């Protein structure tokens with residue numbers, strides 16, 4: 059039995075095992091096996107890559123289905139019944155109007171705030187699909203507004219944003235915004251930081267967005283939650299990547315995502 063490590067670009071991708079009855083192989087045969095292992099390494103790498111693409115596509119489809127289910131629940135269980143109840147109230151008010159205007163007025167007094175609350179619900183469902191600030195303000199101003207919403211007496215929030223963050227694909231805009239939101243959320247919740255800095259800029263065909271805090275850093279035994287997984291999959295879905303590291307000053311946490319400006 060002869061074994062050869064399979065490598066691609068210096069990284070191990072597997073092992074090639076060759077059954078042989080000979081006790082010792084000639085130098086020539088061993089050299090041939092070495093060359094064969096080089097080629098099999100490339101093939102194995104390709105197979106692994108295609109498995110990975112397949113798995114990430116499945117994950118993306120799964121995430122989309124999950125999103126649809128959430129939307130279905132929000133609309134079906136939340137908005138549907140609220141609107142139906144309001145319609146009923148309005149109808150009863152209409153019927154009581156001639157005989158009992160006071161009752162009609164009391165009903166309508168209840169209907170108006172409930173309608174406003176339902177409008178709020180519609181807004182939040184829509185916000186779940188695409189943050190409305192992106193359309194109202196544009197990405198740069200939406201990020202500035204987002205960052206400001208995390209500032210408080212215990213936390214300074216600075217933004218270093220390129221003004222021209224326009225021309226991005228809709229998916230990249232949403233991913234940039236959501237990654238920034240989760241990273242700011244984590245910094246304000248877990249880091250115990252005094253200051254957090256949100257940066258975003260374009261650089262040839264890519265957007266680089268980062269959130270850096272000067273807090274205690276991520277504990278080595280931190281339990282990964284939905285936040286980090288979702289930031290990572292948002293970046294990878296678009297063919298980008300997300301990195302977590304210690305801040306440049308040796309403390310705190312730096313979350314940095316690099317995303318393509320346009321999706322191929």
Ligand SMILES: Nc1ncnc2c1ncn2[C@@H]1O[C@H](COP(=O)(O)OP(=O)(O)OP(=O)(O)O)[C@@H](O)[C@H]1O
Pocket residue numbers: 244245248249271273274275276277280281282283284285286287311
């Ligand atoms: N900026 C940070 N500074 C220190 N620790 C952090 C920071 N960001 C994340 N962590 C650690 O990493 C863990 C995982 O973060 P993640 O966002 O995945 O989950 P979570 O924030 O705990 O919950 P959620 O699923 O609501 O996001 C956190 O619980 C925390 O311990």
Ligand SMILES: [Mg+2]
Pocket residue numbers: 240243244283284285286
């Ligand atoms: Mg989180």
